[in-house]
Amino acid sequence: MATDLTVELVAVRHGITAWNLERRYQGQQDIPLLFPDAEDGLLALRDALVDEQFDAIYSSDLNRCQQTLAWAEVAKANVPLSLEPRLRELDFGEYEGKVYDELKDLPHYRAWIDSVGELQIPGGESAAQLRERLDAWLHDLATNGRVDGHKKILAVTHGGVIRELRRRFETIHFWDGTVLQAQGRRWQLIYQQDEHGKGEWQCSSSSAVPALANATP
Structure with a gap:
């Protein structure tokens, strides 16, 4: 496989809600x-993001994420927002x-917990379905990065999305992937594509956002 693209991906969780x-x-x-x-x-x-210059910004279309993005004040007129x-x-x-x-005594809820989130929730998704849309x-x-030169x-x-991304890029256990509200992760990623056009993301480093006070510079 040849290296096709290097990207720095910063993923942050929305701020606190009443339901949180x-x-x-x-x-x-x-x-x-x-x-x-x-x-x-x-x-x-x-x-934490005040000095960051992003080439592209993506946000969940749910209101709490759009509000968080507005507070972060990182969206610029010349930066595409999706x-x-x-x-x-x-x-x-x-x-x-x-x-x-309210749920602890329901058999299907206990089965979902025991499956480490893999079973499909009644009326909802399974972890595999979440991974499919993230894939x-x-x-x-990767496509946009190659065409438009997005590097950051x-x-x-x-x-839940960040938990799945951490499981993918950091190869950690499901329960270890939690991030708090208004926090996230920074990944240095390499996208490699073979001669048949099949691509794969690999992670070379990961760190907390905002950076931990005792993190090594």
Whole structure:
């Protein structure tokens, strides 16, 4: 395989919502940010990204991500912005709006937990379906990167999406991939394509956003 493209991808989770504080499954419900609770995290994220220059920005089309993007103040007139449904949170179906205590005794919920999120949620998605739409988005990222020269990309998305991306790029366990609201990850990625046109993303490094105070420069 020949190296075709190198990309720095920064993926951040939206700020705090009321359902986050109540520990409700939000999924694809269009829940807005909660103020003033969300403000500290959003300001810290803004400070972390203030000097960043992105070639392209993608955001989940749900309101809480668009609000987070607006607070981050990174969108510029000459930077393409795409509202991307494929960056939505996992569809939690019948679990959306509910908390653990309302679900813990349901056999299908226990089976979903035991499957480490792999089973399809009643009325919702499976982890494989989430990965499938992320695969399609990553393929487009490679295509756009080659055509338009995108080298540094911001994605404003959801906790479940970042968890799946971490599982892919950092090869960590599902339960270890959690990121807090208004935080995220930075990946240095290499896209390689073989002679048959089949491509694959590989990660050369990963770090926290905002950077950890004790991180090595």
